[in-house]
Structures are given as C-alpha cells and as structure tokens.
Amino acid sequence: MKEIKRVCVVGAGAIGSLLVGHIGALPGITMTVLTRRESHAKDLNEQGLKVSGKSNLHANVIASTNPEDLGDVDLVILATKTTAVDASMQRLEGHFPTATIMMIQNGLGCENVVRRYGSWPIIAGLTFMSGVRQSDAHVEYELDMPTWIGPWDKEAHSPGYSFIKQVEALINKSGLISKAYEDLRPVQWSKLIFNSAVNAIGAVTDLPHVPCFADTNELSDLGHLVRNMMAEGVSIAKAQGIELSSDPWEMNCKAVTQGGSHGGEEYAHITSMLSDVRHKSYTEVDWITGSIVRAALEVGVPAPYHETLYRLVKGIEKSWSQKQPADH
Amino acid sequence: MKVCIIGCGAIGSLFAAHLGKLDDVEVWAYDPYQAHVDAINENGLRLTGKTDLVSKINARSNAQDIPPCDFGIIAAKTLHTQSAMETVAHIFKDGAVCSVQNGVGSEEIIAEYVPRVIQGTTFPAGHITGPGVCNHDTIGVTTIGPFAAKPASQEESDRLAQALTRGGMETTSLADPRGPMWTKVIFNCASNGVGSLTRLPHGIACDQVRSVMSAVAQEGIAVAKALGITLEKNPEDMIDYGREVAYRHKPSMLQDVEAQRPTEVDSLNGGLADIGDKMGIPCPLNRAVALMIKGVEHSWTL
Numbered sequence: 001m002k003e004i005k006r007v008c009v010v011g012a013g014a015i016g017s018l019l020v021g022h023i024g025a026l027p028g029i030t031m032t033v034l035t036r037r038e039s040h041a042k043d044l045n046e047q048g049l050k051v052s053g054k055s056n057l058h059a060n061v062i063a064s065t066n067p068e069d070l071g072d073v074d075l076v077i078l079a080t081k082t083t084a085v086d087a088s089m090q091r092l093e094g095h096f097p098t099a100t101i102m103m104i105q106n107g108l109g110c111e112n113v114v115r116r117y118g119s120w121p122i123i124a125g126l127t128f129m130s131g132v133r134q135s136d137a138h139v140e141y142e143l144d145m146p147t148w149i150g151p152w153d154k155e156a157h158s159p160g161y162s163f164i165k166q167v168e169a170l171i172n173k174s175g176l177i178s179k180a181y182e183d184l185r186p187v188q189w190s191k192l193i194f195n196s197a198v199n200a201i202g203a204v205t206d207l208p209h210v211p212c213f214a215d216t217n218e219l220s221d222l223g224h225l226v227r228n229m230m231a232e233g234v235s236i237a238k239a240q241g242i243e244l245s246s247d248p249w250e251m252n253c254k255a256v257t258q259g260g261s262h263g264g265e266e267y268a269h270i271t272s273m274l275s276d277v278r279h280k281s282y283t284e285v286d287w288i289t290g291s292i293v294r295a296a297l298e299v300g301v302p303a304p305y306h307e308t309l310y311r312l313v314k315g316i317e318k319s320w321s322q323k324q325p326a327d328h
Numbered sequence: 329m330k331v332c333i334i335g336c337g338a339i340g341s342l343f344a345a346h347l348g349k350l351d352d353v354e355v356w357a358y359d360p361y362q363a364h365v366d367a368i369n370e371n372g373l374r375l376t377g378k379t380d381l382v383s384k385i386n387a388r389s390n391a392q393d394i395p396p397c398d399f400g401i402i403a404a405k406t407l408h409t410q411s412a413m414e415t416v417a418h419i420f421k422d423g424a425v426c427s428v429q430n431g432v433g434s435e436e437i438i439a440e441y442v443p444r445v446i447q448g449t450t451f452p453a454g455h456i457t458g459p460g461v462c463n464h465d466t467i468g469v470t471t472i473g474p475f476a477a478k479p480a481s482q483e484e485s486d487r488l489a490q491a492l493t494r495g496g497m498e499t500t501s502l503a504d505p506r507g508p509m510w511t512k513v514i515f516n517c518a519s520n521g522v523g524s525l526t527r528l529p530h531g532i533a534c535d536q537v538r539s540v541m542s543a544v545a546q547e548g549i550a551v552a553k554a555l556g557i558t559l560e561k562n563p564e565d566m567i568d569y570g571r572e573v574a575y576r577h578k579p580s581m582l583q584d585v586e587a588q589r590p591t592e593v594d595s596l597n598g599g600l601a602d603i604g605d606k607m608g609i610p611c612p613l614n615r616a617v618a619l620m621i622k623g624v625e626h627s628w629t630l
Contacts, residue, residue, distance in 0.1 A: 205623030225619040315526030315537040
C-alpha cells in the first residue's frame, strides 16, 4: 500500500492550519497548502506555520494559490467551510490524480460536490477540535478534541479501510487526535442531529448554546422544541437505516449541564451558525439542517421541524439584503 | 355615555380621539405614560396621517381619578391585560369592557374583573409619534360582539359599535364576532410569528418563507374548525392581500423584537397552540414559533 509522504491541505483557516502545523511538523512528510490569497501563501512559504496553545510546533510548508506549484500529493485534506467547497473544487479539478481526498466539513453532503469535479477516492470526516488563527502563519490550538474519519457511505469506490487507518495513524502521530470507523454514519449522524437543532435554533433565537436548550420544566421552555426536533432527526436516521452512536438529546443536556470541555455554568458556546448570522455571513444550514431535510425526502419521512428551521435560517439570510426602510 | 380607553397607545388613541368627536360621549383614557397623559390634557389628543384632528378627552395616569363608565375599550398590549384590568376594574362595576387587542386569551382575563365582556378585533393601525400625538397609518374596520362566556348584551355591543361608527371608526356588532377575530389571529400568527423570527417585512417574508407561513396558518385553521368557528376569510388570502398592500410593513411583533420589547407571542402563536392542545389539535409549528420567540426574548437577558 502507498505510504503517505506528500499532503496538501486546502483552505488554511483555523482547522486547516492546525492540520498543517501538526502533520507538517512530522519527519518524512512534505506539507503543501493551497491558499486563496497570494499574501497567505507568501507568509506560509517565508515563515512556515507556528502552533501554540495545546501544542508547540513549527512546520515548514510549500504554499501556493495554484495547485500546479505543489506537485503530486498522496492525501488532500479539504479544510474549507462547506460554503467554499465548490469554489475550492473548481480549482482542484484535474489536479492531484493519485490523491485521496479527506473531508472535514460540518454537516453532510459536501462529498457529492467533490465527486462532481473528479474521481478521487474520498474519506468522510468530522472534527471536534478547535483553534484560533492568530495570523496567516500562527494558529493557537484550543480544544484538543478528536477528528473522526471513515469511508464515504454513498461510495462503492473507497480508498480502502487500511488506507483510512493509515491516515488515522498519521494524524495521531502528529499530536492531534483521530479515530477511524468502518462505518462513520452512527457518529456522523449523532453529531449532525445535535448540530442541526442547536445551530438552527440558536441562529433563529440569537441564543448561544445555553442551559435553556435543555429546559423542559415549563411549557414555554425551549428544550421542548430542541427535544422534538432531535427526535424527528432520530426518526429520519432510523428510516435511513442508521443506528446512532449517541442520543443527541443526551449530548445536548450533557453539553449544557457539564459545559462540554469549557465547564461550569458559564458554558454558552456560540455555535458556528450563530456566529455567521451575527456577522451576516452565509451559514452552513444547507449542509446541516438542509441535509436532514434532503435525507427525510429520500426516505419519505415527514420533517416539519427541520424544514421549518431550515427555511427560517434561509429567511434570515435574505433579511440582510433588505436595506430599504420599512413602512409602519 | 361614558367610555374609558384602557391603554392609550396607538390603537387606544385612535379609538379615544374618534369617540372624542361626539357630543354625547364622555371619553376618559387610562395610561401609565405620564408625558402622554399630560400632553393630551393640555393640548388634546392629536391624530395625524390618515386622520387629521385634535380631540379633547380626559386622560389619567391614576385610574382612581376616573369616574365609573358604561364601557371600557382595552387596547393595552396583551401582556399587560392582567395588571391593567386590576388597576381599572373599579371603573366598570356596572360596565362592559371590550377588547380590541391582538390574539387570544384576553377576554378570559377581563372576565375575571368586570361583569360583562365584549370581544373584538380591529384592523386600523397607527403609531405614537410623540406625547399626545398618534399617526393614523391604516384605516380599517372593527368587529365586536358579546363574549359568550361572560357576555355583554347585544344591545350594549350594538350601542358601542354605533358610537364608534359615528365617531369615524367603522365598527360592526355581531352576535358571534369570532369569525373575523380568528381570521386575524391566524393571519397574525403567520405574519407576526414568522416575520419576527426571520426579521422580514410581511411581503418579503411571503416571497421567501411563504411555505412556513402557510404551515403555521393551516394549524390555526384546523383549530378554528374544531372550535366550530366560520372564518370570515381564508387567512391564506389575507396573507396574499397583505403582500399586495403592505409589502414592506413590519409586523408589530417584529417591531417589538427589533426594539427588544417583550412581545405578544403568548397571545398569538403560544395562545393558539394552548387552545390547540385543549382541543386535541396539535400545533407543533405554532408552538415552535412561540418557544423560539421566547428564546429571542431570553437572548436579551444574557
């Protein structure tokens, strides 16, 4: 089997930078980075990438805005946001013919976009780690949480589980945390259903993930909606033949009572969708809540909560272009 | 006859100023906003916009200064119904109080405090532009009638409607006013509820999230049917009509959300879902909208 020697990370935001800094610091690995900005590539070529926080590392890298400059690679890690996958793949089309592409986007379904641009074997993945980009050449590693990978379920043509295990070993050796699954869907869908409700309801209500997401004492408590929406997601997963690894409602209650890895009563995680809404930037709702709506359609299961929340978030996105003053 | 307006905000001011034109009606108004009350007593209550008039009425911020009245018209926001009725109950020991508030559930509260209740629904709109001044934004009809659980007489309801119509606020008195009332409640649940969550004016919400508005409205239509109410119009047609005539109108609850004021959602989507629960007609989307607007209100406290 092919040994992984050359890696390309596409999109060096916080997650991409963490992967570049860790895997790129391993001996015997050539790390390349495909960036969008020339200045980003220049900074990386001149300074390499520094990791602080939970790790202290420095990686030398080859960066460019043009995949032609990076040479062939064995593994591409696509680390852009879901909303940038299509644009990134337009640039990758026809390049890296012998590579396997590993995905790490939120939600579900970006693999279909990748497939439209080429026939690379695809590894599906999701990550719980987080970091903060201090500059183009410096990332701080905050949450040392795992990245889960496995075969893309819609694909007969998989890279083979032994290759996926090799990617898992590579990530673990670099100081990040990874776990490979022969069937990723149980963990993927557990997180998807959790994220769909917490992100969409948070985006519509302007609420971070605070304890009221788990309150069901009063009839007017928000937890009722969270629980109903998650139950709907569970029924769709079941109809899709997926057995969940965790109960999303329990994940929700645990996160707000134990505070995830932040701890305590101050836990008020600002979800990515809420952050996007607050910055008036397009959300990932198509790939999170929208992907559950599409999965429900496939199996003919009604999804009124997901459909409503999906449309409400899309409606909020439309409100940003309404500049004219309203009548009274 | 003596009429006391309870809550002299935009809607209350429209009723008060029009009734104040009549020689045979003595108009009182109770409102806690002192500057508004003082301006009304000094300069009269002024309407601008669709109506241009100054009306001499008696405004008070202390309800103890108001004499017994034959009628009350409560136009307070629904979340103040209980406290307002507690304050003014003594004025209506032998009077009838008519609600022209949004949503459902107010009449039941009013009935705890006064001997006779009239329920109503009103379409005019306005907004207070300063102390003592209200802009009349939209002309519209009002429909009233005895509240079945603790009714005023039909004669009383007719008399109030005639006075309002003579004053320039076109009002119809029916034996059962629930048809027009529920038509508006269902329309409001769709327009206000969905508009408040998406922050979209009515017409743009129709363009972007009409299927959600319809799903919310359909739950209400099912509840009205279970209650044996014949709707005056199809709320779906009202939603379309609203798109034509009020494309950029921001529903009142959206205005509340933008100003971070407590909303009337408990009387709209929440009230509808409560009645649905009692009738065995589940309203999951109205409940979802109500819970999320409560969530929005909670977000202001963080």
